[in-house]
Amino acid sequence: MASSSSSKEKHNFQCVTEASLELTKLPLVDILRRQIKPEDLFLKIKSSLLLSGRNKLHPDQLKLCYFPPPLLPDYSNFDVTLLYTLIRNLCSGLEPTRGWGHEPGPTDTKIGDDVERLRLFRNRNIAHVNSATIPDDTFDDLWRTLKAVLIRLQSYPGCRVDYEQDLIEIKRSQFRNDIWEHYRNLCKLYLEIEKEANERAEPSICIKGEEQIICGDTAEFKAEVKRAEKFSFPIKWQRRRGQFVEIIDTTLEKYSGSTDTRLIIPSVCKEDALEYQASLSDGNNHTLYSNTINLHVLGEKPVLNDLEVTTEDKGIIIHYSFEVSKNSPPVRDITWSKNAQPMYIKDDKFSGGSLHDIRLVIISPSEDDKGNYSCTVTNDVGSETKYIILDVPCVEISIKPTVHFASDTTITSIVTSMPPPEKAQWQKSKHRIGFSEVDVTKSKYFGSNASPQCPSLVIPKTTFDDIGYYRLQISNKLGLNVSNSVYLNVTGSLPNITVSHVTDFMNRSIKLNGAVFVSDDSPGIQEVFWSKNGEKIDIQGSGGRLSGVTIDDPSLTIRNVSQEDAGKYLLTAINAVGPNDSAVISIDVPYLYIRSEEKITGGIDCMCFTVEITSNPGPCHAQWNFKSRGEETFSPLDVNAEKYQGSTNSLPHPKLFIKEKDQLKKKIYQIKVTNFVGSTVEEISDDEIRPLQKQEENKLFKTADVVGNIAFAKLNNYLAMKFPKEKLSNLKCLLLDTKQIENAKCLKEAKNARECFSILHDENLFTRNDVILMQFLCKETRCDDLYKKCIEYAKKYKALCFIENPPDNGYKKVEIHIQKDFKSFGGSQIQEIVKIVAAMLDCEHEEILVVDARPSGSVILILSVKEKYAWKFTALNEEDCQKLRKLKIDYLIMDGKSILLETSTEISERKPVYIIDETCIKYRSLSYDVNTHRLWVGSGFNNTVVIYSYITSEYALTDLNPPTADVMESLSEIPTTGTEKPQQGNQCISPERTLSQIESDTVVIALHQMLNTSQVQLDEDGPEYIS
Structure with missing residues (x-):
């Protein structure tokens, strides 16, 4: 078991030694070849310090690498020591992270770092030669480290060998004792060679010390001397940078603590970053x-x-933070200044601001605290300063100066403010004087940004009311500032419309040509449509008989024209400004006008009748007819007969020549002109020529009354059926309160709504042409559905009704003053006024809307009239005025102007009228002194009163508000009555007096506020108090 373990450890030694001596030099060869080509090595060594000095190459090494061309060195014959020496001294770009000769750190992965690792791997592992074994755990660590190094070096270009594969092959090799002995002997031989080299070494001096010192710390270098007995002490120290060399005087305080063999720099600074060397x-x-x-x-x-600024209730806060990089000295000082002058931050005005704080607070800031503030932090390396300017906000706004009506517009802003802005307020002015605040929370300005950091004003749908000057007021802790003013101009007008018509006789069709366009400064067309007799035409539902009508080409084509197509056609175009209507095109039977004149033809006196035809569609046939007096039927006239020679049926001007004048006494002549709609006939006799108004083939309008009566009957029935029974009592009370019911007894006895409505109908209070009273009853009893039903009926059948919210775009409001008792004023009078006004303005009844009728001593009837007709009120002739006066109308009010209908005599007898421009006077109360004819105006300013003389209405009722004129100066010298001297216009004739000084013998007069103007007209109507 022990033998097996020993073999494994020997195999470990065998693998590590083979890798150290053979494999580790392969990447070094590739690195050297990549950095220095073999043909360049001789010159590189020659120009380096490898031929002399401490690191010079040994003679054996020079034999391998240093010989002149054309001989080339073989890098594969270099050992690891020679390869490392050449790379270290000749390849300047490969310096390791921590320098040559130092062990790399775990995260150091430069090429030079891995070269150092290969050197250390070889040197350290040869040390195992004594035991010639390596334990498994040590082997695994060594092998893992070597593998990581080789994988990194393999990733660099120029590698000729697969290092990792060679490493795998070495580990897979079998243990052989002879190989193990071979590598063991190689290691011993290497160590003996190293020992002999050291013994042969010349005297040397070596210095050691840290190469990296943090600024402010102590640097220490130690000198070691070997085999230098012949050299004398002391050791000299020097420092150098390039060609600059300085001998160090170690006796200086800067180097206190230094000795013969030690150089000490107690507090290193950046200027000490040089190369240090010792010499003997x-x-x-x-x-x-x-x-x-x-x-x-x-x-x-x-x-x-960067300094940051915030605010809080306490004041302005300057936030600061600093840091030092790794291996840098700490911050030792912080200072503050304002406008380049040092600040004493320990004053009660400030809080914080030291090294241990993170903010400087300026307490209770004011305008005096504006200025350029700086913060400076210092360490042993140097100082760093940051600046910040505190001031009132600076703001600039911009806008597209001209926009189309109803388009979106945005006023953007650029706000620069330190400290941060706290409030932003948009302001607007019509004339750049006296700006007023804009409430951006209103829906009109939806989308606006009220944030003071980046305010914007959005007007989603611009109107003409938005024209004017805008500016932005911004404030912060130090004060407020106002931006530049920008002017918003809103342009736009209603669409322009022209119409004409063309008849296609071959296809029995008519084309109503329409051209719609807008000016360059107006919004585009949104919709176009044709209407017939006030009803919008449904082209899709016509079964193909009607076609056309697009925004690009709004023309309408009517095919197979017949009596059903008769009516008044109108083209309407709509853009964002509003709708506009074309001139009316009437499709009807021909209109005939006969001109008669006496002519002499062939020496014979004869009568010539020429027919002028106005017809849309164009006429397609004309025929002269005649009959003898007493006969029933007409016969076609032979225009070629001698006695009618020169006559013709041809269009466009049929003519009749009658050579014998007495024929007009014997016969009646007739001209019949036909178009696709029908025919018109006119007769000629010795009597005065008159149009017959007979439309033999056109029955279109004969049932109009019947249809209207049926519709009204249906409305009456619907209202009676749907009116809630529980509201019957309320209905009766309302009717009795109107004081218009003559048969009050029957009304009280009525059992249901139908009977009540019958009484209204009998007394002409609810008729086919007037549903105003019924509207009032439905509204007051909160029968909203019935109220809407009345309006629908009125619009469809052109009955009088009350429009609660009249349209704004394209309409003008006109007030008509009628000298009648309001109690006796009813629907028939309103209908008659609307009829006369429509005839005067040359418009249709439905283009005049009844808005309101209210008492005013007499009656004020308010109409809403299309703008394209309303202007005609300002150009009424005497005949028009006479018609209105017959209706008891004495004046009109439109656009803030009164239009008088009295004669010059009536004007001179009219009561005094006073004009006050509200832009000049903000009145609180008004009174009129009957004895002196003076106007007393109570002002809210300083609680004072100003007294004015009066002017006659002949002067007053003109343009009341010229845009650039002051009311007090716009009128000519006007005489006054009684003992008063002439005054200039509405001139103040007394000094201001307080309200308490007003005499009690004044009579307070009524005030009538003109609509849509900034002026007030005062008329002596009675002692009603107005404030």
Whole structure:
């Protein structure tokens, strides 16, 4: 058993020795060949210190490697010692992590580190020659280490041998005693050669010491002298860097503690990082030099991280942190300064800031604490400084200056603030004067970022109300600052529409051509559609008879045109600004106009009748007819007959020539013009020519009344059936409270809603053309479904109704003042006003919406009119005004402007009117002195009162608010009544007095706030108190 164990350990020795002497040199050969080609080795050695000095090559080594070309050395004949010496001294780029001659650390894996491991592996394992055995556990560790080294070296390029495979073959080899004896003898021979070499060695001096010292620590070098009896002491020390050589004076304090054989540097600094060497002289100009130690002074300056700033209730906090790298001296000092002046951080103004803290607190900061702060940390290597500037925020905002209506826009900001910003407030101004705060929490600004670090203002759907100047106010602990102002301009207008029509006679079709476009500064088209008689046309449901209508080509084609297609057609285009309607295209029977004139043809006086035809679709046939008076039927007229010579049925202008004028007394002539919709007939006789308005083949409109009555009957029945029984009592009370029911007794006795509605119908309060009162009843009784049913009916059959939320885009609000008692004012009067206004504006009834009617001493009727028609109110002629005056309408209000309908006499007799611009005066209360005709305005500013003279309405009712004019200066000199002297405009005629000084003999007048303006018009309507 013992013999088996001994054989195993001998085999271990056999494998390790073979690897040490044979295998370890193979990677060294490859490394040397990769670094120095054989043909270059001679010159490399010649230019190195290997021919002289402490590390010079032995003669036996030179015979193997040093001979001039063309002879080339064979690297495979070099042993490990020679290969290691050449690599160490000639291959400068392969220096190990810890330097040549030192054992590498566990994590050191450079090529030079593995070269050192191979050297140590060989040297240490030859030491086992005495026992010539290696235990299994030692063998396993050695083998594992060698295998790792060979695998790493195998990964480098230029390897000619598979080292790992050779290692496996060595381990697999069988133990043979003769081989074991062979390697044992080789080891003994190697050791004897080493011993003889040492004995033949010349005198030497060697210095030892750590090559790496942390800055601030002590460096110590010891000198060992061998076989140098002929050399005299003391030893001289020197340091060098390149060509610079300095003899060290060991008596200096810097080297205190040094002796003849020891050099001590008590506190090493970066300047001491040089090459150190010792020397001995024999006094005969022969100097012995030691090896050189390259001293590396480890350590770096402290790493001071960037200063960070936060805030808390207590004040501003400057956070700091520092660190030192491995093998660096610790930080020994920290200092602070402000604006390059040292800070005394032990003052009550500050807290912290020392080496043992991590923050410096500026307590109760103010604007005086603005400045450039610096922190400096120091160790034995040097100092590191970081700076930070504390100031009020700096903010800049930007925006796309012009955006389309309804598009998204974002105002972005760049905020620079140290300390961090604490509050951000967006502000807006119409004229860059007097900015007001913007509440970004409102849905209008959804998506905005209220964070003071990166605020942004988002307007998801811009409107014209968003036009103006914007800025951002930012504050921090040191104060506040305001950004630059940016201007947002919102552009956009309604779509432009042009329409025309073309008739295709061959295919019996008509094409309603539409062209829709927007200006460059407007949002794009979102939708286009055609409507007929106010109802949107369903093209998909037409069975293919209707086609076309896209945004790119909104034209509508109607095939097989017939009476059913008669009506008024309108093209509507919608963009983000709103909808716009085209001019109306009417498809109807032809309209005829007959011009008559006397002509002389062939010397004979004759009558010529020319027919002007307006027809869409175009006319397809015209025929002159005649009959004798007393006859029932007309017969076709022969236009080629001599007595009608020159007549023609041809389109577009049929003509009739009658040579004998007395024929007009005997006969009646008729022109009949036909298109795809129907025919129109007009007669000519000796009587005045008049259109017959007879549409023989067009029955389209004959059942309109019947249809309307049926629809109203259905509505009445539906409301009566669905009205809740439990609300009948409430319904009766509401009706009685209106004071409009004449038959109150019957109303009280009514047993159900149907009977109540019957009474309303009998008294014309709920009719086919007016459902306003019924709307009111449904709303007040909270019958929402019935309320909506009334609106649906009104829109479909063009009845009067109340629009609670009139459309904003494309409509204008118009107030009409009617001099009537509100109690006697009803649906019939509203219907008549809407009818007259529609005729004056040349629009359809459905394009005027009834918004409200309310008492105001008399009646204020509020309408919502399409913008493209509303402007015509400002260009009313005398005839239009007369029509409105007949309806007891005396003035209109639109866009903050009053439009008077009185004659000049009526204007002069009108009561005083006062105009106050709210941008100038923020009034709290108003009063009017009847005796002096003065206006007393109570102001919230300083609790004062200002007194104004009055102007007549002839001057006041003009443009009330020119954009750039001050109301007090915009009016010409106006005379006043009584004893007052003329005043300039609305001029203040008394100094300010407190409210307590107002005399008691004043009469407070009513205040009417004009819609959509910043002005107030005061009219002496009565003693109603307004504040």
